[in-house]
Amino acid sequence: DTGVSQDPRHKITKRGQNVTFRCDPISEHNRLYWYRQTLGQGPEFLTYFQNEAQLEKSRLLSDRFSAERPKGSFSTLEIQRTEQGDSAMYLCASSAGMGGGNTIYFGEGSWLTVV
Amino acid sequence: GIQVEQSPPDLILQEGANSTLRCNFSDSVNNLQWFHQNPWGQLINLFYIPSGTKQNGRLSATTVATERYSLLYISSSQTTDSGVYFCAVYTDKLIFGTGTRLQVFP
Numbered sequence: 543d544t545g546v547s548q549d550p551r552h553k554i555t556k557r558g559q560n561v562t563f564r565c566d567p568i569s570e571h572n573r574l575y576w577y578r579q580t581l582g583q584g585p586e587f588l589t590y591f592q593n594e595a596q597l598e599k600s601r602l603l604s605d606r607f608s609a610e611r612p613k614g615s616f617s618t619l620e621i622q623r624t625e626q627g628d629s630a631m632y633l634c635a636s637s638a639g640m641g642g643g644n645t646i647y648f649g650e651g652s653w654l655t656v657v
Numbered sequence: 658g659i660q661v662e663q664s665p666p667d668l669i670l671q672e673g674a675n676s677t678l679r680c681n682f683s684d685s686v687n688n689l690q691w692f693h694q695n696p697w698g699q700l701i702n703l704f705y706i707p708s709g710t711k712q713n714g715r716l717s718a719t720t721v722a723t724e725r726y727s728l729l730y731i732s733s734s735q736t737t738d739s740g741v742y743f744c745a746v747y748t749d750k751l752i753f754g755t756g757t758r759l760q761v762f763p
Contacts, residue, residue, distance in 0.1 A: 575750060584743055584753035585700070598750065631698055635751075646690065646751055648700040 544568075546649035548634050554655045555624055562620045563652045567636030574617050575646065576609055577633040578602065585633055591617060624656045659684045661746055661754035668759045670734050678729040678757045680744035688747045689720050691729050694756075695740050703729070703742075734761045 547566040555561050567574050572593050577585035588607070589599045593614035603609075606624075611617040621628055631651040637644045660683040670676055680689070688707040692700045704711050704718040706727065711718055715734075720727040727744055739761050745751040 577751075579698075584745075584756050585751075587750050587752065590750050633700065645702055645705045646747075647702065648692075651698045653698070 546634055546636050546647055548632075548649040548652045550652060551650065552653045552655075554657060557626060557656055558623055560620065560622045561624060561654060562618055563632050563634075563654075565617045565619070565634030565636075565649060567616070567634070568638075568647060571636035571638050571647075572614065573637045573639070573646075574611055575635040575637075576617070576619050577635065577648075579631045579633060579651070580629075588619075588632075621654075624654075626656045629654055629656045659686070659746060659748060659752055661744060661752055663742075663744060663754040663757050665757060666755065668757055670759065670761045672735060672761055672763050674734050674761075675730070675732045676734060676759070678731070678742055678744075678759075680727040680729070680754055682725050682727075682744075682746045682754075684725070684748075685722070686746040686748060689722075689727050690745050690747070690751065691718055691727070692743045692745065693738075693740050694743060700743070731759075734759075736761050736763055 549564045575590040576588040579585040591611040606622045609619045633651045635646050635648040637646040662681045664679050691703040706718045706720045708722045715732045717730045741756045745753045
């Protein structure tokens with residue numbers, strides 16, 4: 543069990559550029575979550591997958607954001623045409639099982655700065 | 658949607674002191690987790706505690722689901738306990754509280 547892995551850990555990009563973050567969940571965890579956290583706030587839910595199916599998307603996830611989990615293993619979160627307001631830490635988490643009966647584990651996060 | 662509130666928002670302690678952090682939630686939940694976020698941003702699981710009481714070293718937690726609150730106790734605090742403590746409740750995803758920022762000074 544190597545934990546939830548996120549890449550890159552830090553990204554600085556110019557406004558208008560596209561960025562992609564990758565998340566590798568704990569092996570055999572079928573639930574995968576994406577969250578966003580800004581300074582001084584708690585993590586906010588963005589979206590989650592059950593295997594390869596994206597089951598829910600937050601209203602925070604505008605049409606510039608897209609997430610995939612093509613084979614039910616790793617996931618990517620892409621932000622197109624980045625804006626300064628997208629600057630935040632993007633957190634990935636995973637859990638086993640179908641629902642809330644299992645502990646959810648978080649990765650170390652990917653820090654995004656849009657300049 | 659469900660509301661999760663934590664108190665106090667900030668807490669300053671001297672090393673060795675004890676503290677109690679509270680989490681109130683507005684509706685029934687399937688489970689509740691407490692996390693410690695260290696200065697580097699890593700969210701570390703402390704407890705998975707939908708109900709009852711659990712202890713892990715100097716930390717313990719109690720959830721009274723019928724009254725919609727949970728408490729995190731930190732005894733004999735150490736400087737390494739500094740950081741932000743979040744409770745998060747699970748409906749079909751984790752909803753985080755507002756956090757308690759703890760600073761422990763030597």
